[in-house]
Amino acid sequence: MTVLVxxxxxxxxxxxxxxxxxxxxxxxxxxxxxxxxxxxxxxxTRWATHGSPTTSNAHPHISNSGExxxxxxxxxxxxxxxxxxxxxxxxxxxSETDSEVLVNLIQDVQQAAQLPIHKAVQQALDRVIxxxxxxxxxxxxxxxxxxxxxxxxxxxxxxxxxxYVGSDPTPFLAYTKSAIYLKDGEMAQLxxxxxxxxxxxxxxxxxxxxxxxxxxxxDQIQKDGYDHYMxxxxxxxxxxxxxxxxxxxxxxxxxxxxSSINDFKNRFVEVKRIIIIACGTSWHAGLVGEYLxxxxxxxxxxxxxxxxxxxxxxxxxxxDIVIPISQSGETADTLAAVKLAxxxxxxIYGISNVVGSSxxxxxxxxIYTHAGPEIGVASTKAFTTQITVLxxxxxxxxxxxxxxxxxxxxxxxxxxxxxxxLIDTMMAKKDAIYAIAKKIHKSANCLYLGRGLNFxxxxxxxxxxxxxxxxxxxxxxxxxxxxxxxxxxxxxxxxVVIATKKGHYDKIVSNIQEIKARKGILIAIxxxxxxxxxxxxxxxxxxxxxxxxLTPFFATLxxxxxxxxxxxxxxxxxxxxxxxxKSVTVE
Ligand code: BG6
Numbered sequence: 191m192t193v194l195v196x197x198x199x200x201x202x203x204x205x206x207x208x209x210x211x212x213x214x215x216x217x218x219x220x221x222x223x224x225x226x227x228x229x230x231x232x233x234x235t236r237w238a239t240h241g242s243p244t245t246s247n248a249h250p251h252i253s254n255s256g257e258x259x260x261x262x263x264x265x266x267x268x269x270x271x272x273x274x275x276x277x278x279x280x281x282x283x284x285s286e287t288d289s290e291v292l293v294n295l296i297q298d299v300q301q302a303a304q305l306p307i308h309k310a311v312q313q314a315l316d317r318v319i320x321x322x323x324x325x326x327x328x329x330x331x332x333x334x335x336x337x338x339x340x341x342x343x344x345x346x347x348x349x350x351x352x353x354y355v356g357s358d359p360t361p362f363l364a365y366t367k368s369a370i371y372l373k374d375g376e377m378a379q380l381x382x383x384x385x386x387x388x389x390x391x392x393x394x395x396x397x398x399x400x401x402x403x404x405x406x407x408x409d410q411i412q413k414d415g416y417d418h419y420m421x422x423x424x425x426x427x428x429x430x431x432x433x434x435x436x437x438x439x440x441x442x443x444x445x446x447x448x449s450s451i452n453d454f455k456n457r458f459v460e461v462k463r464i465i466i467i468a469c470g471t472s473w474h475a476g477l478v479g480e481y482l483x484x485x486x487x488x489x490x491x492x493x494x495x496x497x498x499x500x501x502x503x504x505x506x507x508x509x510d511i512v513i514p515i516s517q518s519g520e521t522a523d524t525l526a527a528v529k530l531a532x533x534x535x536x537x538i539y540g541i542s543n544v545v546g547s548s549x550x551x552x553x554x555x556x557i558y559t560h561a562g563p564e565i566g567v568a569s570t571k572a573f574t575t576q577i578t579v580l581x582x583x584x585x586x587x588x589x590x591x592x593x594x595x596x597x598x599x600x601x602x603x604x605x606x607x608x609x610x611x612l613i614d615t616m617m618a619k620k621d622a623i624y625a626i627a628k629k630i631h632k633s634a635n636c637l638y639l640g641r642g643l644n645f646x647x648x649x650x651x652x653x654x655x656x657x658x659x660x661x662x663x664x665x666x667x668x669x670x671x672x673x674x675x676x677x678x679x680x681x682x683x684x685x686v687v688i689a690t691k692k693g694h695y696d697k698i699v700s701n702i703q704e705i706k707a708r709k710g711i712l713i714a715i716x717x718x719x720x721x722x723x724x725x726x727x728x729x730x731x732x733x734x735x736x737x738x739x740l741t742p743f744f745a746t747l748x749x750x751x752x753x754x755x756x757x758x759x760x761x762x763x764x765x766x767x768x769x770x771x772k773s774v775t776v777e
Pocket of ligand 1: 567
């Protein structure tokens with residue numbers, strides 16, 4: 191559940207609204223309040239870490255003196271010890287949150303040495319262990335806001351009327367495209383006089399931050415007439431893939447032009463091992479990358495869950511290349527894993543969709559997917575553009591390693607160039623997929639099976655269904671079915687099988703017969719014109735014929751639509767499913 195707040199201030203007036211519900215409900219609450227011209231406004235959507243999602247745990251938290259106001263995104267790991275200290279000094283706490291401890295610590299430090307607010311924040315943060323993106327202001331000196339970040343993202347929007355602060359630029363893009371991304375360990379004073387001062391928290395060093403012009407516009411953020419962002423983003427995939435390929439591949443000449451690789455050519459030529467680190471859907475894209483890179487470049491690839499990798503004390507070598515994949519560029523576990531690998535001396539080559547976000551800024555080099563803003567929590571176009579980049583990377587590494595001739599590269603690049611148009615043609619299948627969704631949307635469980643490159647796609651299909659319809663779904667390598675999941679199959683179990691002609695076809699047909707023998711409801715993703723599996727399946731969705739290396743593009747789309755329509759039929763909130771966030775910036 192999301193907890194939202196809105197706080198407006200203009201000395202001596204203030205207005206506070208908190209709801210444990212959706213933005214639309216908060217808007218109603220705010221509209222009922224008496225209006226006044228505010229000089230400072232704070233809003234916050236809370237992801238519950240310390241303390242359940244209640245209004246008392248909602249931000250902003252106000253210090254015991256009633257004067258210091260704070261919103262905080264992150265986790266204060268030593269909050270308990272700090273709280274005990276403050277309790278001994280007579281401080282009282284009204285929530286279960288670590289953030290309330292922080293605002294009272296700032297008050298305590300301020301009062302102890304009569305410090306100006308920015309100094310008090312600095313000294314308080316010196317005592318904090320953990321992650322934060324925070325906004326603080328002192329009602330006594332309500333002519334400025336203090337912002338600071340370590341681990342959690344924070345970006346400042348600037349226009350003639352003043353400053354906007356967000357975890358990412360989306361909330362203020364309608365007002366300005368000029369922004370400053372605060373780096374880790376930095377803080378800023380934002381004045382009503384439109385003055386901004388950026389300093390390093392640790393040593394108070396004055397900094398000269400770079401002001402960036404944001405690429406995206408409001409149109410790209412609107413729903414363009416689609417019912418949901420997810421549906422819009424599914425339809426945007428052909429454009430997103432074209433934009434991601436643009437200027438990077440010249441199919442007729444068999445040429446791949448990726449400057450971020452050329453700049454570090456030797457690193458890539460000498461690489462002995464590639465380690466891909468990611469979370470969620472990005473991890474599934476990483477698995478597809480493993481198949482592609484090992485096949486085309488013959489370089490061993492390991493795909494790691496970032497959350498496990500960061501604590502496993504992994505064995506890293508300086509001639510490893512570590513590839514973090516992250517749509518948002520802000521996922522806390524992936525960011526931490528990057529820092530760990532960097533400290534160990536590995537070369538970090540990032541894949542991300544958000545220019546200027548934290549992970550790209552931690553890497554030595556990298557490449558952006560050009561999916562445009564992805565708003566729907568369930569990732570769609572980011573996945574297919576990540577696969578696009580991984581295919582380019584695999585072919586380029588194959589070239590650098592001398593494993594792929596120009597003819598072969600040309601063949602694969604020409605096929606890759608045709609992917610967006612073919613996906614475009616597949617959009618017409620959505621009604622047929624809706625009809626299948628109507629048949630199975632009441633199911634409690636669902637299995638997804640695939641072989642080879644279709645295995646990660648099966649995992650992704652299952653994740654999509656879990657994320658937005660709350661049906662318990664599992665993806666498996668089809669052959670693994672016999673070692674357990676087959677026990678789940680009966681006449682009530684839908685089984686989605688990706689059975690494309692290229693890549694282990696005969697084997698997948700025998701898996702299908704095993705499912706049929708146990709009366710499972712078979713939904714098959716088949717290659718155009720395949721009658722064999724079509725006759726075996728209860729429902730089938732045809733996809734274009736392609737080389738096995740490109741099937742993930744075509745097999746993913748029907749699974750995105752299937753999960754979308756099932757979620758709609760179950761009246762689920764497709765764009766903001768329960769318990770999920772677009773980017774998990776806390777551990
Ligand atoms: C989850 C999102 O929070 O994070 C998923 O809901 C996403 O869609 C995952 O795949 C990883 O995020 P990112 O931004 O690191 O790719």
